[in-house]
Amino acid sequence: MSAAATGIRTSLPQRRRLRKALTGTALRWSVFAVAVGLWQLATRTVVPEDYQIYFPPPTTIGDQLYRTWFSGPASHAFLTATATHDLLPSLARLLGAWAVSAVVGIVLGVSLGRSEHAVEYVEPLIHFGRSIPATTVIPVFIVLFKFSTAMRVSVIVFGVIWTILIYALEGARSVEPLQLDLARVFKLGRLRRLSLIVVPAAAPKIFAGLRISLSLSIILMTTSELVGASNGIGFFLANAKKTFALPEMWSAIVLLGILGYVLNSALLQVERRIMGWHRNTRRIED
């Protein structure tokens, strides 16, 4: 049993592995179910009566979630008008901004990470920039882009690019020295050295950055929709809050959680596919 406890497992036969995966899934969701159950209980016991209106039970939230977002016709993939109006534009901006940040952040981070000089010029800027709350630079983006999609996308990009950049940078910096020697000996050009050695070696950290930044972009997507917006989950959330539509507000919060979970799982699939070697060399199991 202590093998389980230290997380070191080697090569279980397929069947055992499948069984484990299934019990893993079952376990995961049963824990989730228990958590929701406790929450349901808490809303009626722990929460003082005066505030109970602020904390509707999960059943109410679930019902609201369904009615507000997912009770649409089958022809619209069960999305309601609210969902097409608020969820889809948010999602598009979020994914667009995240993709832009990922590309720029990784390219910049990896190239900076392997060039000691360039990084010295920019590093202070990176730490300066990432400490600034995105909300406080919104005016600048308004000046540049008005209340356009570009403005919202840039708020998200501004908020998350630093994370991706830093992880890519750290990843590129901590490549096994012997592998870099190898690149030097075999006279790999800059581009080949990056693509064959540095990027794969940095990949575990790059993915860590991507995962952290993904949920961060959801947060910033919400933030970017607080100013001058006419749609979006953040817009919906803010309105629900202002009008004391608490179940609606909770439904949006839960929706954000679901969004994060789904996007993260998708990213995890990609990671698993690309980084099979890493999981195997490190003997990581799910």
Next chain:
Amino acid sequence: MLEVKNLSHAYAEAATKVLENIDLKVDSGELVSIVGPSGCGKSTLLRTIAGLIRPTSGQIRLGGTLVQDVPDNLAVVFQDYSRSLLPWMSVRDNVAFPLRGRGMDRKARRAAAEEALDAVGLSYAARKYPWQLSGGMQQRVAIARAIAYRPALLLMDEPFGSVDAQTREELEDLVLSVRANQEMTILLVTHDIDESVYVGDRVVVLGRHPGRVIGDVAVALPGNHDQITTRELPEFVHLRAEIGRLVRQAAEANPAA
């Protein structure tokens, strides 16, 4: 071909010297074995020749030009072979990827990689990943990679340390035949004195604390190399005894703190 002049190296400012006043000349096409006690600076010497570390003082010339950076047309088999294999590439790709710089197309690279893997007896493992191989197999992949690259100068740091006696002999012969066919210059670090005599045209013995050349023995064995007959030659037996004595002396030198 290679000329090391008055080379000294210390790893850090204050530290004691690892190498001191090394002088060494290697002709084109020569195969020089380097032996010496553990920690005497053999790997350090190879790394300075490869241009991977800059020596504290002294010069290295390759074909007349000063080595400032990693020279072209060089291959290294690192002592820490398992770390030098890239875990994200299959065995074949690990062997093939340096060939990109050689202007070879994908197919040619593959063919060359497969040929080299075959030479080290690993063609059956081409599609595996490094972490699926035993230690000895990994070491042979590193050797295959260096050979497939067809460098003008090949540096090998204890390349046969993890393989069994039989495979080791085959690899020794492989290196000899590669050298003969391709006009390669080879420096080979080894702990096996028999091996140093068997494969080397010369054996350089390094002493310790600090690392200095304490012997440079020319090997002149008659006839073709053959694992059984060559090792039975009286010249062979004599040489191994001589070199063994030198290493033994060096190993007994007292280590500085």
Next chain:
Amino acid sequence: MLEVKNLSHAYAEAATKVLENIDLKVDSGELVSIVGPSGCGKSTLLRTIAGLIRPTSGQIRLGGTLVQDVPDNLAVVFQDYSRSLLPWMSVRDNVAFPLRGRGMDRKARRAAAEEALDAVGLSYAARKYPWQLSGGMQQRVAIARAIAYRPALLLMDEPFGSVDAQTREELEDLVLSVRANQEMTILLVTHDIDESVYVGDRVVVLGRHPGRVIGDVAVALPGNHDQITTRELPEFVHLRAEIGRLVRQAAEANPAA
């Protein structure tokens, strides 16, 4: 002491078996050498005995109880020794830290570590970090760590592969003396057939594709072990020839794809 019964192992469902029907009995205090061609499964066997991987089938018993997990009182010198040293600890701490589990206080741990480092000739490097050491020095640190731990069962996977001949002989004698003084049971994987005969009470030869025991030769050499005289004994010469033949046969077996 140790009993391996009908052990087989394949690394993945579909893969060919690496080990097949291994049967092995080792008495308490015995030193068994294991030899075999590269990739035949020696390391895999040691890892199953250490409880690090669970064999596909078969049983391992240690002192009568089934090995399900890593057994107590065990030490291993890994083939990939450089990765088994912790880069954030000095050499001394690397040797000393497993002793925490032995209920020794700081001072006692230090003393034990220094004693072991002295035994492998590295007391002068105690304050360095692993990555500041040469390959052979790192390997000796790993040996010192295992010895300082004073395990009941010691598994060594090619522990002397990276050191020079002289040091190697000293380490062989060190292992022999440790075994004699501490009633240790030792399994030692080696590629050096002379070594397997010199240190072993028995030599187990593994074949390849799949790994099977193809020979189990008892070594009974008269007199005390001595690096020079023992190796000249006719029994020694005979045994090494016999085992050499077995390994050679095994190495020539055709590898399955």
Next chain:
Amino acid sequence: MRGLIGVFVLFLAGEVLGRTGLVDRSYLPPSSVVLVHAGRLLVNADFLRDVLFTLGGWSSGLVIAVVIAVPAGLVIGSVPIVNSAARVLVEFLRPIPAVALAPLVVLFIASQSEMERTLAAYAAMWPILMNTIYGVGDVDPVARDMARCFGLRPSAVLLRIALPSVAPFVATGVRLASSVALIVTISTELIYGSGGGGLGQYIFAASGDPDGTPDVFAAVAITGALGLALDLLLTRGERRAFRWHFDRLGKNG
């Protein structure tokens, strides 16, 4: 030195943007104006008190986050059962903005500094947690096997093998979390400050002031500089604590 050049380029860009006249200067002041205002703020005792207040929220939030997230990450990363169990919850909670929870947290926590601490800790926890989990996955299995063979208990493997080798990874997480904590502290002050003070409250008040725009930008710039300073501090600590790591990578001269 080179860093200063980078900063100077940013300064120039801000100056040019501010002077193009695209927008009235009072809504997007050029860098030089911001600099003057920043200079004035830095000798203003009230403002410095706000900075200290924010630093209080930041530091306590960050410390709480580290104390919770590092052990949690170690356990989640190394015990598959806990990993399975925690994963849904973690992935579900991570994308929920701390600020969206503020209206609810405010019911339970009246004091502004406590609120800042709570929200900053909540937000800063995730990068540290994720990094620790990733770091545990990155531990060399040979080192881990070695420790197990020497009879280290799972807890000791965590403490002696996993923790030190994830430490550089965790340090990256802490540095990231540091700016997250700063951002959340300030945002909380900005949105839910109750007159307690802090940089965010200052920005809120200044943005309520029709003439306050340059002060807003100055405060934002000071925030960035603060983040930079904190990062330098953490980096220095990191280099000192993990000397072996940087020496090994050849990064310490």
Next chain:
Amino acid sequence: SGSNAAEKKDSGGLEKKNIKVGVLPTWDAAAVYLAIKKGYFTAEGLNVTPVTMANPEEAISKNVSGAVDFAHNGYVSPTMASNRGLKLRIIIDGAQAKSNMYVVVTPKKTSIHSPKDLAGKKIGMTTSKGLPALLTSAALQLAGVDTKSVQFVDVPYTNMGAALQNGSIDAAFATDPFLTRFEQTLGARVVLDTINGPTADFPIGCYHTSERFAKQNPKTVAAFQRAMAKAQTLAATDRNEVAQVLPTYIKGLTPQAAQTITIGTFPTSLNKSRAQRVADFMLQQHVLTTHFDASTLE
């Protein structure tokens, strides 16, 4: 408990003596500061500390949670909160609007010259779900504009000037001190006065407490009401007194500007029909979907 009893004794029968009041930093909160300044609270045995609130929702949450005992607020948010089931009591009528106080402005260069031109345009306002939106749509209806064609977007005052200038919005809902500011820096012009006809004297400020607090502390509530009534009367009659306290809690307002900014009226009695007027108006403007009986707020 014992300590409560002790407190009651030396505070002249008041259930609670140390009181926190949440205030939004707008002109009408001046009454609280006047009451403190003039000692009206002390005279009632109350020790009042004002706590700045960031927005109406925070004021309500903190009032419900007891972090503040009373809260200064607009009428719209408490009405919506009550409609959703939160138990609040309005105890003081705080402020009402005056013409030219809440206006819609356009930048200097604009094609909008009359209220009618606002059709199909984007108007920025601090909250598109609160009072500004209510007043603007009522005024637009009065001017015969189809409000469906007009888009209200949320823009905090921080960003309003820039947004107005670069055309992100066509017009902005503004009040002092921002109104003056926009006029000065942007040459902004008033195109629509939202306090007009049905919105004349519109109730815009009140003080509320939680139902629980009102039940448990009737004497404290009464004492607070008495002190505030005096302060409201003073504020209603002496503009100069008001101007003097404004800069003490509105950051960035100069004493000179405090003298000239447009402020509304301080009512001096709690007129119970006023909450109902707001609720009915909200229903009419479709902010509420069903009739809300404002007497639950009393």
